[in-house]
Amino acid sequence: MNMQTTPHLPFYHATARECELFETAYENGLPLLLKGPTGCGKTRFVEHMAAKLGKPLYTVACHDDLSAADLIGRYLLKGGETVWVDGPLTRAVREGGICYLDEVVEARKDVTVVLHPLTDTRRTLMIDRTGEELVAPKGFMLVASYNPGYQNVLKRLKPSTRQRFLSASFDFPTPEIEIAVVAQESGLDAGRVAPLVRLAGHIRALSGMDLEEGVSTRLLIYAATLMASGMGVDQALEAAIIEPLSDEPDVGLALRDLISTIYG
Ligand SMILES: Nc1ncnc2c1ncn2[C@@H]1O[C@H](COP(=O)(O)OP(=O)(O)O)[C@@H](O)[C@H]1O
Numbered sequence: 003m004n005m006q007t008t009p010h011l012p013f014y015h016a017t018a019r020e021c022e023l024f025e026t027a028y029e030n031g032l033p034l035l036l037k038g039p040t041g042c043g044k045t046r047f048v049e050h051m052a053a054k055l056g057k058p059l060y061t062v063a064c065h066d067d068l069s070a071a072d073l074i075g076r077y078l079l080k081g082g083e084t085v086w087v088d089g090p091l092t093r094a095v096r097e098g099g100i101c102y103l104d105e106v107v108e109a110r111k112d113v114t115v116v117l118h119p120l121t122d123t124r125r126t127l128m129i130d131r132t133g134e135e136l137v138a139p140k141g142f143m144l145v146a147s148y149n150p151g152y153q154n155v156l157k158r159l160k161p162s163t164r165q166r167f168l169s170a171s172f173d174f175p176t177p178e179i180e181i182a183v184v185a186q187e188s189g190l191d192a193g194r195v196a197p198l199v200r201l202a203g204h205i206r207a208l209s210g211m212d213l214e215e216g217v218s219t220r221l222l223i224y225a226a227t228l229m230a231s232g233m234g235v236d237q238a239l240e241a242a243i244i245e246p247l248s249d250e251p252d253v254g255l256a257l258r259d260l261i262s263t264i265y266g
């Protein structure tokens with residue numbers, strides 16, 4: 003978990019009307035689910051909005067071991083005494099902050115049970131271990147994200163959970179926006195970023211066939227960062243694009259072909 007009360011605004015380039023949706027959801031105390039592929043800007047968006055609204059943000063990266071207790075809290079032994087320690091969700095509820103559950107489908111089933119009473123009109127968090135029942139104050143907001151691209155049927159969000167969240171689809175930005183984002187984040191000039199973004203377009207068109215997932219904006223930023231540090235294009239693309247995307251020699255070859263048609 004990591005808590006941020008960022009004084010400065012993390013850079014986020016809007017791609018549609020997602021900022022308006024977030025603010026209206028926030029004002030009305032409605033939970034929001036962000037769907038989209040890895041590295042397309044979901045986390046950055048939430049960081050940006052939390053800072054813009056001046057809210058503390060509790061981010062939880064969900065994984066298959068994450069239990070309800072990890073979110074709510076637990077009794078811990080401290081200097082011979084047992085003390086209750088709030089988890090990130092409980093802290094966000096007490097403070098009226100924003101709790102962001104990144105990759106929520108990864109979490110264990112008992113986690114969704116905890117979320118249900120928080121995501122309807124009750125807006126309550128039951129802390130079984132202490133007997134406390136917290137009612138979320140105005141200002142508390144639950145945000146979650148997941149990647150619908152993973153073809154894992156067992157890891158789909160249940161309809162009973164999905165229907166408790168407003169939802170918005172995220173995708174890779176348009177070329178113009180992606181060039182601006184990659185240039186801003188890496189410091190590489192837009193003229194040199196443009197072919198990278200063009201390459202990304204081709205790779206994403208291939209995804210699903212040979213590639214499990216297209217290249218993320220994050221990887222493009224890595225490649226551009228290496229180039230901005232003076233690394234040659236070939237080496238930068240090998241380390242930031244080809245290797246991260248494939249373990250299979252065939253796929254690597256196809257990617258190198260694509261690169262040579264663009265960089266010629
Ligand atoms: N619209 C955007 N505005 C600003 N930065 C972005 C945007 N989209 C992607 N990025 C950059 O891409 C990186 C990866 O995005 P991130 O929010 O971590 O992706 P996700 O949470 O969807 O996996 C961010 O650290 C940021 O540098």
Ligand SMILES: [Mg+2]
Pocket residue numbers: 041044045046104
């Ligand atoms: Mg993320």
